[in-house]
Amino acid sequence: MNPQVEVQLIAVVIAAACALPGVFLVLRRMAMLSDAISHTVLLGIVLGYLISNSLASPLLFIGAIAMGVITVWLVELVSGSGLVREDAAIGLVFPALFSLAVLLISRYAGNVHLDTDSVLLGELAFAPFDRVSFLGLDLPRALVTGAGALSLNFILLFLFYKELKLATFDPALAATLGFTPTLIHYGLMTSVSLTAVTAFDAVGSILVIALMVAPPATAYLLTDRLPRLIGLSVAIGALDAIAGYWIARLFDVSIAGAMATMTGFSFLLAWLFAPRRGIVAQALQHRNRREHFALQMLTLHLLNHEGSGDASIECHPRHLIEELRWQPAFAGAIVRRAEQRGLVRQQGDILCLTEQGRAFARDL
Numbered sequence: 129m130n131p132q133v134e135v136q137l138i139a140v141v142i143a144a145a146c147a148l149p150g151v152f153l154v155l156r157r158m159a160m161l162s163d164a165i166s167h168t169v170l171l172g173i174v175l176g177y178l179i180s181n182s183l184a185s186p187l188l189f190i191g192a193i194a195m196g197v198i199t200v201w202l203v204e205l206v207s208g209s210g211l212v213r214e215d216a217a218i219g220l221v222f223p224a225l226f227s228l229a230v231l232l233i234s235r236y237a238g239n240v241h242l243d244t245d246s247v248l249l250g251e252l253a254f255a256p257f258d259r260v261s262f263l264g265l266d267l268p269r270a271l272v273t274g275a276g277a278l279s280l281n282f283i284l285l286f287l288f289y290k291e292l293k294l295a296t297f298d299p300a301l302a303a304t305l306g307f308t309p310t311l312i313h314y315g316l317m318t319s320v321s322l323t324a325v326t327a328f329d330a331v332g333s334i335l336v337i338a339l340m341v342a343p344p345a346t347a348y349l350l351t352d353r354l355p356r357l358i359g360l361s362v363a364i365g366a367l368d369a370i371a372g373y374w375i376a377r378l379f380d381v382s383i384a385g386a387m388a389t390m391t392g393f394s395f396l397l398a399w400l401f402a403p404r405r406g407i408v409a410q411a412l413q414h415r416n417r418r419e420h421f422a423l424q425m426l427t428l429h430l431l432n433h434e435g436s437g438d439a440s441i442e443c444h445p446r447h448l449i450e451e452l453r454w455q456p457a458f459a460g461a462i463v464r465r466a467e468q469r470g471l472v473r474q475q476g477d478i479l480c481l482t483e484q485g486r487a488f489a490r491d492l
Contacts, residue, residue: 167333349402430481
C-alpha cells in the first residue's frame with residue numbers, strides 16, 4: 129500500500145476512534161479532561177518502563193490506561209473538596225503528573241527512545257515504517273492499534289448506548305433506574321485513556337486532544353440528535369484528517385499540526401454558519417425578530433389612530449420617529465417593509481392599514 133494512503137488511513141481511523149468518546153466528553157462538559165489524560169498517560173508509560181525495563185512490555189500500556197483513570201479520580205477528588213472548581217482541579221493535577229513524568233524521563237530514561245516531544249507532537253509521516261504482521265498482512269502498527277481502539281469504542285458504544293445516553297443527560301434518573309452513573313463515567317474515562325494511549329504514539333497528544341474535542345464540538349453546532357451527532361463527529365474528524373494531510377503536503381509543514389488546524393477551521397465555519405446556532409444565523413434571527421416586533425408596533429399604532437381626528441398627524445411617517453422613538457433610517461426601512469408585505473399603503477401624506485395589516489395588528 130502506498131505510504132501516503134497509509135498515513136491518511138491511519139489519521140482517519142484515529143480521528144474516528146477519538147470522536148466516539150469525544151462526543152460524550154463534550155456533552156458532559158468535560159472536554160478538557162481529554163487534555164489532562166493525553167498528557168498524564170506519559171507518567172504511566174514511564175512507570176511501566178521503570179518497572180519492566182522494556183519498551184515492549186505490556187506494563188507500559190496498562191500503566192498508561194491506569195494513569196488516565198487515576199487522573200480523573202484525582203481531579204474529582206480535588207474538585208469534590210469544594211475548595212476549587214473542576215477546571216482549576218484539572219489545571220492542578222495534570223501539570224503535576226506530566227511534570228513528574230518529564231523528570232523521571234530525564235533522570236532515569238534519558239538514553240531510551242522515550243521523549244516528551246514525540247508524545248506531544250507525534251509524526252504521522254513515520255508511522256508507516258513501524259510495521260507488524262496482522263492476519264497475514266503487513267500493516268503499520270499505528271493502523272492496527274488505531275483500528276483496535278476504534279473497534280473497541282464502537283462495540284462499547286453499541287452495547288452501552290442507552291446507559292451512556294441516560295447517564296449523560298440525566299444521571300439522577302439513571303441512578304433511579306438501577307444504573308451506576310459512576311461506573312459508566314469511569315468506563316468512559318477508561319475508553320478515553322485507551323484511545324489516547326493508542327493514538328498519541330503516531331499523532332501526538334496535541335492532535336489527540338484536537339480530534340477528541342473539535343469534531344464533536346463542531347457537530348454539536350449542527351444537530352440536536354445524538355445518533356446524528358456521533359455520525360457527524362466521525363465524518364468531520366475524518367475529513368479534517370484528510371484535508372490536514374494535503375495541506376501539510378502542499379505547504380511542507382507538520383502533518384499533525386495541519387490536521388489540528390483543520391479541526392479548528394471546521395469549528396470556525398460551523399460557529400459562523402451553522403443553520404441555527406451559528407453567529408450569522410443568530411444575527412439573522414435577531415434581525416428578523418426585531419423587524420417583526422417593529423411591524424407589530426407600527427400596525428398597532430396605526431390601528432389605534434385609524435379614523436380618529438388626529439390620524440393626519442399620528443399616521444404621518446415623520447411622526448413615527450417621535451412617537452415610537454425610531455431612528456429615521458430604521459423608520460423608513462420598516463415602513464418600506466410593511467408596504468412590501470402588504471400591511472400598509474400610503475394615501476397622500478399618511479399611512480393606512482390594509483385588511484391584511486389590520487388582521488396582523490389584531491393578532492397581537
